[in-house]
Amino acid sequence: MPGGGTRTLLEPDQYEATLAQAQIEAVIVPGAEFRARLTWAELHHLQVLRCEEDSPRVAYVQLAQRLAFVTFPAGAGALPVWCGKQMQPGEIMFHRRGERLHQSTPGPSVWNAIAMDPAQLERYGRALSGKPFSWPAEGRALETSSRVAARLRRLHAQICRLAETKSKILSHSEVARAMEQGLIEALVTCLTSASAYTDGYANRHHARIMIRFEEVLAEHFSRPLSMPELCEMIVVSDRTLRSCCAEFLGMSPNQYVLLRRLKEVRRMLRDADPDMVNVADVAHRFGFAQLGRFAGRYRATFGETPSTTLQRTPETRFADP
Numbered sequence: 001m002p003g004g005g006t007r008t009l010l011e012p013d014q015y016e017a018t019l020a021q022a023q024i025e026a027v028i029v030p031g032a033e034f035r036a037r038l039t040w041a042e043l044h045h046l047q048v049l050r051c052e053e054d055s056p057r058v059a060y061v062q063l064a065q066r067l068a069f070v071t072f073p074a075g076a077g078a079l080p081v082w083c084g085k086q087m088q089p090g091e092i093m094f095h096r097r098g099e100r101l102h103q104s105t106p107g108p109s110v111w112n113a114i115a116m117d118p119a120q121l122e123r124y125g126r127a128l129s130g131k132p133f134s135w136p137a138e139g140r141a142l143e144t145s146s147r148v149a150a151r152l153r154r155l156h157a158q159i160c161r162l163a164e165t166k167s168k169i170l171s172h173s174e175v176a177r178a179m180e181q182g183l184i185e186a187l188v189t190c191l192t193s194a195s196a197y198t199d200g201y202a203n204r205h206h207a208r209i210m211i212r213f214e215e216v217l218a219e220h221f222s223r224p225l226s227m228p229e230l231c232e233m234i235v236v237s238d239r240t241l242r243s244c245c246a247e248f249l250g251m252s253p254n255q256y257v258l259l260r261r262l263k264e265v266r267r268m269l270r271d272a273d274p275d276m277v278n279v280a281d282v283a284h285r286f287g288f289a290q291l292g293r294f295a296g297r298y299r300a301t302f303g304e305t306p307s308t309t310l311q312r313t314p315e316t317r318f319a320d321p
Contacts, residue, residue, distance in 0.1 A: 004163030
């Protein structure tokens with residue numbers, strides 16, 4: 001059933017959970033105090049998202065295999081970096097199905113997404129353009145005319161405003177259908193009239209290295225890996241791994257690994273019963289042996305002590321809409 005809504009979130013893990021409902025799996029690593037506002041609309045054949053974020057961050061993203069995704073900056077704030085490639089104003093990312101990639105933002109930013117069943121989009125594409133239309137085997141960036149891109153952004157923004165202010169209107173089937181038809185037409189025009197296509201990756205080989213990097217981290221959160229161990233498991237040189245992380249994450253491998261481990265500790269502390277769990281046990285589980293040093297790093301990263309996180313109630317995870 002069509003509908004929509006909006007929510008402001010103060011914790012990366014809750015932002016991740018809300019994105020997951022839109023079939024976007026993400027691991028968010030914030031660079032400062034976190035705050036995001038996510039607006040969504042569910043129409044008949046597509047989903048619309050607007051993601052507003054107040055601080056720089058890095059994310060490891062996996063898009064659902066069953067949906068076709070298009071993303072683009074909203075024209076306000078810092079331009080996002082997908083796979084080491086900074087998007088340009090008016091540019092649209094045409095994602096491969098099931099794509100895994102890194103996205104970072106150097107400052108406060110707003111980015112948009114449209115998700116649709118690939119078969120439906122291909123049928124609309126052929127019908128509206130009169131040309132063969134298929135989904136790309138690899139992600140790529142599209143450059144289209146400013147007029148065509150502006151129409152897509154305008155229709156997307158109109159749907160998001162309704163979701164924010166008058167979400168019940170979107171539950172009316174005919175209203176949802178009319179807005180959806182306009183957005184699909186604008187999307188197909190963008191995808192079929194692009195003046196240029198470029199590789200969506202700054203370096204495709206480096207992108208594969210970064211995916212393997214994430215796989216290794218996920219398998220070894222319980223203990224810190226040295227750079228030689230990391231490089232051996234990824235099958236890459238120290239210099240190359242450092243270069244890839246600088247390009248895709250804007251930080252060193254060790255910095256990113258530390259932030260990921262701290263994030264996993266925070267997730268566990270937030271979900272734990274303070275009467276059943278203590279900070280020391282959780283820290284040790286993720287390889288932090290020196291508790292004083294761990295607590296200092298934790299506070300510097302999240303702005304509060306681990307014990308404060310453990311005692312927080314679920315209600316404090318969200319801000320008022």
